[in-house]
Amino acid sequence: MNKKKEKMKSNTVKIKSIELINYNVLRIVTEKPNEYSFEPGQATEVSINQANWKDEKRPFTFTNLPTEDVLEFTIKVYPEHDGVTEKLTELGVGDELIVGDVFGAIKFKGKGVFLAGGSGVTPFIAIFKSLEEQNRIRNNTLIFANRTAKDIFLEDSFKNMLGGSFINILSEEDTEKYPHGHIDTNFLKSTVSDYSQYFYVCGPPKMIESVVEDLKKLGAKDDKIVTEES
């Protein structure tokens, strides 16, 4: 066990509500431990407080405001992994999770374009809620990449918060309603004109790599590109 792990604090919290908000996305609200705080965009390691599951820790992002007296997680379920996210679907109110220390490098630095792949949108949920609360959400854009239309979750919330600055793109479904393909240089050119603003990128590692490369080609500067590694 490394030093970082030894120092990890763990807190047991009871589930207050658990519901599906899309066919494969759970919203879980839990108690908040005493003296526990996080910044919008940050995450923690979560495990299920049951025999055989306690040590199966997975990272999940807080998706509510830090000022609230609960924790909220928005979790995409992968039944085919037969892992923690699948097991979470069996839990109910009163069951317990274990949450660890808070970590994460994605935080709001200034107006910009947020590019998310699938569940990579979760750090942006808390950031947008916080910007909306401070009346600073205008002029920020979300580009949300998913496989198919049914994978787009929280569509109405993003529309309400961002209006026309909420843009979807689908890689595996060609419909009239949404652009089709991956976020690439052509798509970026057609949707973004200012490359001096901040770019926040979160999603599968391959998506992050190719989007960051394309952003740089189009003129974005390293210090204006925010990812989990930055």
Ligand SMILES: Cc1cc2nc3c(=O)[nH]c(=O)nc-3n(C[C@H](O)[C@H](O)[C@H](O)COP(=O)(O)OP(=O)(O)OC[C@H]3O[C@@H](n4cnc5c(N)ncnc54)[C@H](O)[C@@H]3O)c2cc1C
């Ligand atoms: C900092 C950070 C924050 C995150 N925040 C969120 C969040 O807020 N919401 C969210 O939904 N996700 C988030 N994620 C992603 C999330 O952590 C993973 O989706 C989650 O760990 C998956 O857990 P799992 O146990 O279901 O599956 P895994 O741990 O991915 O897999 C369990 C087992 O399934 C097998 N497996 C893996 N992939 C496949 C496959 N494709 N097909 C079949 N078997 C497979 C492997 O043997 C693996 O051991 C975050 C990730 C990071 C790094």
